[in-house]
Amino acid sequence: MTGREWFQQELSRLVDPDESSRTAARRRADDILRPSGALRRLDDLAVWVAGWQRSPSPRIDRPLGIVFAADHGVAHAGVSKYPIEVTKAMLDAFATDRSTITALARIAGAELEVVDVGVDHPSGDLRTERAVDDHRFDECVDAARRVVESVATDLFVFGEMGIGNTTAAAALAHALCGSAEEWVGRGTGVDDDGLTRKIDAVRTAVSRVEGFDPLSILAEVGGLELVAIAAAITAARQRSIPVVLDGYVVTAAAAVLHAIRPDALDHCVAGHCSAEPGHRRLMTHLGLTPLLDLDMRLGEASGAMIAVPLVRMACAAVTDVPTFAEFFGPST
Amino acid sequence: MTGREWFQQELSRLVDPDESSRTAARRRADDILRPSGALRRLDDLAVWVAGWQRSPSPRIDRPLGIVFAADHGVAHAGVSKYPIEVTKAMLDAFATDRSTITALARIAGAELEVVDVGVDHPSGDLRTERAVDDHRFDECVDAARRVVESVATDLFVFGEMGIGNTTAAAALAHALCGSAEEWVGRGTGVDDDGLTRKIDAVRTAVSRVEGFDPLSILAEVGGLELVAIAAAITAARQRSIPVVLDGYVVTAAAAVLHAIRPDALDHCVAGHCSAEPGHRRLMTHLGLTPLLDLDMRLGEASGAMIAVPLVRMACAAVTDVPTFAEFFGPST
Numbered sequence: 022m023t024g025r026e027w028f029q030q031e032l033s034r035l036v037d038p039d040e041s042s043r044t045a046a047r048r049r050a051d052d053i054l055r056p057s058g059a060l061r062r063l064d065d066l067a068v069w070v071a072g073w074q075r076s077p078s079p080r081i082d083r084p085l086g087i088v089f090a091a092d093h094g095v096a097h098a099g100v101s102k103y104p105i106e107v108t109k110a111m112l113d114a115f116a117t118d119r120s121t122i123t124a125l126a127r128i129a130g131a132e133l134e135v136v137d138v139g140v141d142h143p144s145g146d147l148r149t150e151r152a153v154d155d156h157r158f159d160e161c162v163d164a165a166r167r168v169v170e171s172v173a174t175d176l177f178v179f180g181e182m183g184i185g186n187t188t189a190a191a192a193l194a195h196a197l198c199g200s201a202e203e204w205v206g207r208g209t210g211v212d213d214d215g216l217t218r219k220i221d222a223v224r225t226a227v228s229r230v231e232g233f234d235p236l237s238i239l240a241e242v243g244g245l246e247l248v249a250i251a252a253a254i255t256a257a258r259q260r261s262i263p264v265v266l267d268g269y270v271v272t273a274a275a276a277v278l279h280a281i282r283p284d285a286l287d288h289c290v291a292g293h294c295s296a297e298p299g300h301r302r303l304m305t306h307l308g309l310t311p312l313l314d315l316d317m318r319l320g321e322a323s324g325a326m327i328a329v330p331l332v333r334m335a336c337a338a339v340t341d342v343p344t345f346a347e348f349f350g351p352s353t
Numbered sequence: 354m355t356g357r358e359w360f361q362q363e364l365s366r367l368v369d370p371d372e373s374s375r376t377a378a379r380r381r382a383d384d385i386l387r388p389s390g391a392l393r394r395l396d397d398l399a400v401w402v403a404g405w406q407r408s409p410s411p412r413i414d415r416p417l418g419i420v421f422a423a424d425h426g427v428a429h430a431g432v433s434k435y436p437i438e439v440t441k442a443m444l445d446a447f448a449t450d451r452s453t454i455t456a457l458a459r460i461a462g463a464e465l466e467v468v469d470v471g472v473d474h475p476s477g478d479l480r481t482e483r484a485v486d487d488h489r490f491d492e493c494v495d496a497a498r499r500v501v502e503s504v505a506t507d508l509f510v511f512g513e514m515g516i517g518n519t520t521a522a523a524a525l526a527h528a529l530c531g532s533a534e535e536w537v538g539r540g541t542g543v544d545d546d547g548l549t550r551k552i553d554a555v556r557t558a559v560s561r562v563e564g565f566d567p568l569s570i571l572a573e574v575g576g577l578e579l580v581a582i583a584a585a586i587t588a589a590r591q592r593s594i595p596v597v598l599d600g601y602v603v604t605a606a607a608a609v610l611h612a613i614r615p616d617a618l619d620h621c622v623a624g625h626c627s628a629e630p631g632h633r634r635l636m637t638h639l640g641l642t643p644l645l646d647l648d649m650r651l652g653e654a655s656g657a658m659i660a661v662p663l664v665r666m667a668c669a670a671v672t673d674v675p676t677f678a679e680f681f682g683p684s685t
Contacts, residue, residue: 054446055453056434056541059651061628063659102388110681114386119680121387124669128662209388296393313645315663319391327395330460330662331647337456348451349442 023155024162024252025236031255032282038072038261046071046079052344063335066290066312070336073263073288074175079336084131084329085174086322087253088115088122089165089181091139091245094146095226096185100219102210108140108184111321115182122180122321129329131178133322138164139245140183147192147226147242154240161245165252170260177257178292178329180267180322181246184209187297188219190273192226192242194303197235197280206269206297209318235280243274250274258288265332267325268295268318272303279307290332292325293317355487356494356580357568360587364614368593370404378403378411384676395667398622398644402668405595405620406507411668416463416661417506418654419585420447420454421497421513423471423577426478427558428517432551434542440516441472443653447514454512454653461661463510465654470496471577472515479524479558479574486572493577497584502592509589510624510661512599512654513578516541519629520551522605524558524574526635529567529612538601538629541650567612575606582606590620597664599657600627600650604635611639622664624657625649 022030050064051057058064070079090112096105114120115135126133138161144152153161169177187208194204205220226242233241239248251274257264266272266289278285291309294301296318304311312328354362382396383389390396402411422444428437446452447467458465470493476484485493501509519540526536537552558574565573571580583606589596598604598621610617623641626633628650636643644660 053453054443054451055651055653058542060453060647060649060655062647063649111386114675114680119386119675121385121392121670121674124673125666127673128666128669210390312647313663315392315394315644317392317395319387321387323392327663327666331645331659334457334460334659337460338453341456341459342453343446343451348446 024159027162028236028255031259032285035282035285036259036261039075042075042077043068043072045077046339049077049344050339052346053339053342054345054348060338063338066332066335067339069290070263070332073261075261078340080340081176081333081336083174084129084176084178085172086122086126086131086133086178086180086326087168088135088322089246089249090135090137091183092141092143093183093185093189093244094143095148095188095222096143098148098218098222099215100188100211100222101184101208103184105143105184108182111182112137112140120321121319122323122326125323125326129326131326131329134168136164136168136249138249144244147189148222151241152189152244153248157245158240158248161248162252165249166256169253169256174262176332177262177264178322178325179250179253179264179271180325181250181270181320183244183246186244186246186270188222189242189244189247190270191299192223193238193273194276194299195223196227196230196238196242197276198306203302204299206299235277239277247274251277254278254289264289265292265325265328267292267322268320269297269300270320272300276303276307292328295324356491359494360568363587363591364617367614367617368591371407374407374409375400375404377409378671381409381676382671384678385671385674386677386680392670395670398664398667399671401622402595402664405593407593410672412672413508413665413668415506416461416508416510417504418454418458418463418465418510418512418658419500420467420654421578421581422467422469423515424473424475425515425517425521425576426475427480427520427554428475430480430550430554431547432520432543432554433516433540434547435516437516440514443514444469444472452653453651454655454658457655457658461658463658463661466500468496468500468581470581476576479521480554483573484521484576485580489577490572490580493580494584497581498588501585501588506594508664509594509596510654510657511582511585511596511603512657513582513602513652515576515578518576518578518602520554521574521576521579522602523631524555525570525605526608526631527555528559528562528570528574529608530638535634536631538631540629567609571609579606583609586610586621596621597624597657597660599624599654600652601629601632602652604632608635608639624660627656
């Protein structure tokens with residue numbers, strides 16, 4: 022089965038949340054020893070986790086962050102503040118626990134894995150050629166499935182690393198949602214000339230894919246780690262494990278799934294709203310409401326990782342706190 | 354020395370943050386192995402902690418939540434959804450680790466203390482009499498000072514428990530900031546009739562204190578735990594330990610200090626914006642920008658506690674991650 026066929030098959034038979042677990046968790050949340058609705062948004066989060074964990078007692082004991090990393094042919098077109106070699110250097114920083122995301126994961130109580138789907142082996146230049154050919158598309162889907170289907174976790178956090186990948190994200194968002202400049206931001210901090218080049222690159226790329234279906238758009242103007250992220254989100258769904266999405270790039274990959282089936286992201290929550298302006302716009306399009314809004318624009322799963330303690334606390338506040346009846350004894 | 358004299362003395366000689374630690378932490382944050390400014394708000398938080406911890410390497414290893422609890426004479430006036438006895442029941446829930454705040458503190462890695470400054474011994478009814486007489490005012494200041502000056506911690510989280518205390522908070526906010534109804538909300542969820550009684554109570558109380566100084570307003574229309582919280586915030590300042598503020602009640606107590614000296618809250622950050630409508634308005638008045646906005650209205654320090662992992666992560670992202678020079682070696 023090709024990666025494309027796998028997406029089509031899984032998206033045609035998506036796992037649904039367990040309604041009885043949701044109902045039981047909601048009933049419990051409404052009767053916990055505190056004013057009903059006092060933790061509204063956190064209660065909603067706990068009920069959401071309960072449905073996907075298929076348990077009336079949601080809890081997060083083993084959160085796992087996965088950073089998908091790859092290089093981009095378009096990185097040579099002057100669309101980023103940083104040279105393409107930075108992707109590889111950051112992989113070294115992740116592996117040796119000398120990075121922002123590893124420091125954040127430690128405090129969040131999360132494990133971290135990095136999946137290299139093309140560092141030092143860039144995708145095609147999305148301006149002029151298909152970014153991800155069929156063979157590499159299949160490889161990325163397989164790599165994502167292998168890790169997501171094998172690890173022990175109760176909450177996924179998906180992130181990315183790849184110099185040039187906000188250009189790919191903007192191209193995806195533009196191709197899937199229409200209009201143009203409004204999807205392009207400064208990424209890691211490109212200057213005005215770079216921003217102009219980035220807008221041109223996105224325009225050129227998107228002009229190549231008019232009328233294409235979402236998976237073809239992903240292959241043409243996305244990137245290797247974006248294919249992997251879309252596959253990882255889908256594989257997590259089929260394991261019924263909830264997902265915290267990171268910033269613009271991850272959300273752009275998620276948008277491909279949403280374009281195929283609007284309910285494909287029901288098991289996902291948005292960790293944060295990044296400073297990249299397209300991110301908020303894209304989340305609105307997808308119906309996602311971010312948990313945090315702290316003006317971050319790092320990637321690496323950082324914006325999702327800072328939301329992990331909130332999800333853990335939301336679950337604890339329903340599962341580990343007594344109800345009025347449990348505390349005071351049953352009323353007669 | 355009376356409690357009032359202590360406030361006046363300390364507020365006249367407030368400790369300032371250490372500027373050299375701030376500068377060093379800022380320089381480090383700007384050179385960490387990530388795009389400059391990628392964690393803007395978290396970097397600002399880390400720099401703020403550095404200044405108050407008087408260290409270029411900010412870190413939160415021992416966060417401590419303190420819940421100040423007391424009862425209110427006005428609770429008998431039908432201004433709350435819950436009877437006054439609930440305050441005492443919640444103290445039992447805190448002590449036996451069967452409460453929302455204890456569950457949240459566990460995930461945040463924080464210790465929790467509860468300081469009873471008047472449970473079962475309500476303040477006066479703020480509608481018609483001074484809520485806190487001189488003797489009890491002094492006791493509350495002493496109790497808060499004793500705990501804040503003795504504990505080992507690197508981050509304080511202050512919260513409260515007291516049926517009726519959002520009425521006191523609204524009266525304080527109204528008396529300190531002017532206007533009327535806009536400061537009164539539903540607290541734990543009072544119905545329309547209760548809301549009307551609450552607005553009347555606040556109006557009546559505030560009419561008694563026109564032209565009073567802020568500490569007199571605190572004593573007249575505040576409450577025992579609000580006096581203690583104002584003292585705790587001041588004592589933390591003098592130990593140069595940063596503080597995360599909880600919701601409306603804590604912020605109203607803080608507003609008393611701000612009315613005396615606008616820089617008195619420089620060592621405080623707002624954990625969250627609660628669903629109580631006066632809270633956002635009051636924070637705007639005080640120049641505080643909340644870290645989280647999740648529609649919570651529980652008190653118990655809960656809205657501050659959910660922000661603790663963010664502060665911990667902000668510090669780790671500056672202190673535990675190498676700079677470009679440390680990672681790549683010094684450039685020549």
